[in-house]
Amino acid sequence: MSAAARLDRRQAIARLLARRTDLLVATGLGSPTYDVAAAGDHERNFYLWGAMGGAAMTGLGLALARPSEPVLVVTGDGEMLMGMGSFATIAQSAPANLTVVVIDNELYGETGAQETHTATGADLAGIARACGIASADTIDDNAGLDRLAETLHTIAGGPRVAVLKVARTESAKVLVTRDGAHNKARFRLALGLPAD
Amino acid sequence: MNDAPPLDAKAWQDEIFDVLRASAVRQVSYVPDGGHARLIARVQTDPDMHAISLTTEEEGIAQCAGAWLGGNRSALLMQSSGVGNCINMLSMIEICRMPLLMLVTMRGEWGEFNAWQVPMGTRTEAALQMSGIHCIRAERSEEVADTVRHAASMAFDGGSALAVLLSQRLIGAKVFVEGGTAI
Numbered sequence: 001m002s003a004a005a006r007l008d009r010r011q012a013i014a015r016l017l018a019r020r021t022d023l024l025v026a027t028g029l030g031s032p033t034y035d036v037a038a039a040g041d042h043e044r045n046f047y048l049w050g051a052m053g054g055a056a057m058t059g060l061g062l063a064l065a066r067p068s069e070p071v072l073v074v075t076g077d078g079e080m081l082m083g084m085g086s087f088a089t090i091a092q093s094a095p096a097n098l099t100v101v102v103i104d105n106e107l108y109g110e111t112g113a114q115e116t117h118t119a120t121g122a123d124l125a126g127i128a129r130a131c132g133i134a135s136a137d138t139i140d141d142n143a144g145l146d147r148l149a150e151t152l153h154t155i156a157g158g159p160r161v162a163v164l165k166v167a168r169t170e171s172a173k174v175l176v177t178r179d180g181a182h183n184k185a186r187f188r189l190a191l192g193l194p195a196d
Numbered sequence: 197m198n199d200a201p202p203l204d205a206k207a208w209q210d211e212i213f214d215v216l217r218a219s220a221v222r223q224v225s226y227v228p229d230g231g232h233a234r235l236i237a238r239v240q241t242d243p244d245m246h247a248i249s250l251t252t253e254e255e256g257i258a259q260c261a262g263a264w265l266g267g268n269r270s271a272l273l274m275q276s277s278g279v280g281n282c283i284n285m286l287s288m289i290e291i292c293r294m295p296l297l298m299l300v301t302m303r304g305e306w307g308e309f310n311a312w313q314v315p316m317g318t319r320t321e322a323a324l325q326m327s328g329i330h331c332i333r334a335e336r337s338e339e340v341a342d343t344v345r346h347a348a349s350m351a352f353d354g355g356s357a358l359a360v361l362l363s364q365r366l367i368g369a370k371v372f373v374e375g376g377t378a379i
Binding site: 048050052053057058060061062063064066083085086088089093183184188191193 | 222223246248249250251252254255256257258259260261262263264265266267268270284285287288291292293294355
């Protein structure tokens, strides 16, 4: 795939989140957290700053707990590679309200831009499909993003995996709270739950 | 001391199930262990519970965190060998001050035939404590239900992160057969 055909990660995430209402979002550590923050901090966002490999499973626990609301995980290729077995676990539980978006720049962006395994052929959408997630696609244009945006705000048709092929350009780090306890409390209060 | 599994092995597993139900636990995730087999089977047939089979134990830490964010109580089942897989993921529980209830069946500590179970079994409690998880042990079948009940209360009412370590004495050493002779 040529670099010209790749999406801009910031614009892509902003496009997916533009019409959000009741969407619950969990992010993987690193750039996906900054990308979601850049689209606007939100009380229904939960940002991981560590626990690498845990984003998709955080989404699974959340999706099973909140079947009436759409749940979106936004993570990166490096983070998803560390928790690839999660695809098999998610496929088995099969929550219809869960979408996992993997922003794939084929790099470990936080640690010096070393290439990940997707740079040499690992196909995360294909792996998800092979694990039993039927709706798993690679997206590299706005038309694909718009089709994804139509479905990820619904509670039907999941679980879905969408791998966004994005350019390797680095964007500004948009910081949000690193206080996990505060973020948890804010998130739960937004759902009408006790803070702790 | 008799090394054979106690005759009431099924009873204490059923009692754990009853405690989880009474504690309104809605998600139960696991990497299977023989000691948890009956409990897993009970969870799988309960319409009010999600039984979540994990490919590796640390997935369950993140799933329990997500469940709590959404208002569900969870329990995470594993054997002692899986505890080592969880250490980095447990940082999420500490930094977010989330409750956690782990039920860990112990291997490598009581008549263990398979020496490969001993290194992790020997270090399970220390690894959990190092990771900020409070440990409570249950050695005998008659104390299992009460131990799990109080652990669930500390987790879900008190917000603590803890593990109940279920002694291999409860479960019995696995019997291996070599050349047709039990050894």
